[in-house]
Amino acid sequence: MENFDQLLDKYANLLIEKGINVEKGDNVMIYIAVDQAPLAHYLAKHAYENGARRVHFTWKDDFTNRLNYEYQATEDLAEVADYTVARQEDLILNQKISRLSIVSGDPDLLNGIDPSKIDTVQTSHGTALKVVRTATMNDRVKWTVAAAADYGWAKHVFPELAEDKQAATDALWDAIFKASRVYEADPVEAWNNHRDLLDEKAKFLNDKQFKKLHYTAPGTDFTVGLPENHIWMSAQSFNPDGSPFIANMPTEEVFTAPDTNVMDGYVTSTKPLSYAGSTIEGIKVTFADGKIVDVTADKGAQIMKDLVFNNEGAQGLGEVALVPHKSPISQSNLTFFNTLFDENASNHIAIGAAYPTTVQGGTEMSDEELQAAGVNRSHVHVDFMIGSDKMDIDAIDADGNIFPIFRQGEWAF
């Protein structure tokens, strides 16, 4: 790829400047794979140049992660030491650490590993490290999730290039750079404009304060409530000091919390879901009396059942997100097997916890108060995609009036 180093530098600058928005004195934690060291180096350089006080790294490695699952006993792998919790508490509560997660790697990494082992390990870590989840979901620290390309991932997105490692990896970098607006002359300015457009949609919906959404599409007929004083959010978030950041890069969505007590009908997934190191396809979720009562899938069904029925709060929903079918990522016609991208090509909903930021005063509420307000609590949050060019969505207001929100997969207002 021509000018790859310059593009990587530009991308790193965008993530540091506009993503987590590193400011003077910030502590920064970067989660990144060992084979992404070139990107890591640009990120560290830009973070320090922006005045970071400390830049920490948590290095990930797919190959040894898979070996750990293959060889370690479940209880060893699931164990979270007190000092690990203490460290995360210090980073979050004292250092107010800005968290940049770079996702990469083979979406099928853990294929063939016992799903209940994966579930036990993820549940244990999710529960023990609640402080991290709480901080990000409440925007108590600045945080960004972005992506990096590698062959293990690229061969799924570009199967026709699977024989040529370099070509496949370059094609995925190209797709990431496009979706993240890195090719723009001034990517930061391009993101400001994009943010403003999404904000307009969110403002319209916030002013309306609809009571319910009704989704229809082949395989989907689903009604979901919206809590009182819900807030539709878009690209930009703010930490408690009022510093802006972009939590997902790319992002094309406008989203809020559903009222988890008001859910009826069924939905069918329209894109593969990459979760817990496996690809799950053809998910059908049935709701009754305000909770998920059944889950099936053409592939990976057991992982979905474990997710929904073995985790507290996972029979509830935590997010409804609106993304036009003609979003730039959707227009690429690629399936990324990665939620960060696939959710931004499609309307989606999330199993598990809602963001307390999506209701007025939510970040000041206890878990009990949030749950009472219909804002679901859980230690999991897993998005899956239900949008298509055949999806219509109606909104229903307090007086029973119906407003078309989406028609044939596109904004209707």
Place this chain on the structure above:
Amino acid sequence: MENFDQLLDKYANLLIEKGINVEKGDNVMIYIAVDQAPLAHYLAKHAYENGARRVHFTWKDDFTNRLNYEYQATEDLAEVADYTVARQEDLILNQKISRLSIVSGDPDLLNGIDPSKIDTVQTSHGTALKVVRTATMNDRVKWTVAAAADYGWAKHVFPELAEDKQAATDALWDAIFKASRVYEADPVEAWNNHRDLLDEKAKFLNDKQFKKLHYTAPGTDFTVGLPENHIWMSAQSFNPDGSPFIANMPTEEVFTAPDTNVMDGYVTSTKPLSYAGSTIEGIKVTFADGKIVDVTADKGAQIMKDLVFNNEGAQGLGEVALVPHKSPISQSNLTFFNTLFDENASNHIAIGAAYPTTVQGGTEMSDEELQAAGVNRSHVHVDFMIGSDKMDIDAIDADGNIFPIFRQGEWAF
């Protein structure tokens, strides 16, 4: 390099099988640079295949390490959190973790950084993580230090290849594989034979129980005592359960503790010392009344002065090691700018702590008892090289008889 993958696999197997000797149920920690992931993967695979319970990694990264020194305040960089100490204590005391350190990287990484900043940071970490040092120096856990090649290091060893990254890196791998006997048909068997040869020298010296050594060479005229019941050690060590391991790969030395109270004269270094991210050359150390009273150096003098005069116990010596000038590493005529190699090409001594394993009952003694026995205590241990083909060493026994130990840099018995 032809068959590089097979050689790397063979090397990893040697380090796991013969180096730290991973046995069923062992917990393993591997310290390795992110750009050595291919070696890391082979190491993890062999460790698990040998029955390891858990394999942890501590990933290192030169580039961001240097940025940390450039941008972070000394007190931030020197800080060691309680939970970091707690983790090391758990790994060492509870998990009895086997430690494999893979050294690599540019020996001049920290060139230009204020030496007192480096010293403050290293002293702070060394003091806080005493549990790790104590465990390894007493062989309470199995541990191995070995090497991996990268361009940042290779360009110093092969300056004539500095323009060709791949050629320089390959040349260094070749030198590492040679010194580690990886090209042998059965490297494990080759190491068994090598260990037996070194054991013979150690046995002779142990039976003699000399009182003093007297070194002479250009720039060196130095007399040092040996403590009562000292033990000359060689390649193989044993953990408290009697499991053997090889602490250094390569190793060509036979070594023991000096009596730190009996040191007189002066020594001059014969090879560069890579320490604290800098290369130090032309070191001259003067002893009087059983301690170092002066240190000069042609290059990096301040780092040496800080080491000796700012660290408790660093005016004492912790090791005298005998290595024939014609050792295989010496015969390569290469200067590695890395102590693991350069110390095994040359007689050397170490500033700082002695290994309690080098006196009878030493691992059961308190720091005070060791110090009283002449076995130096400190939180530093830095070897530097004084051997050459012009070095003679005499041993002096309890009756004042003189035995030639080395003549013209070679064993004299």
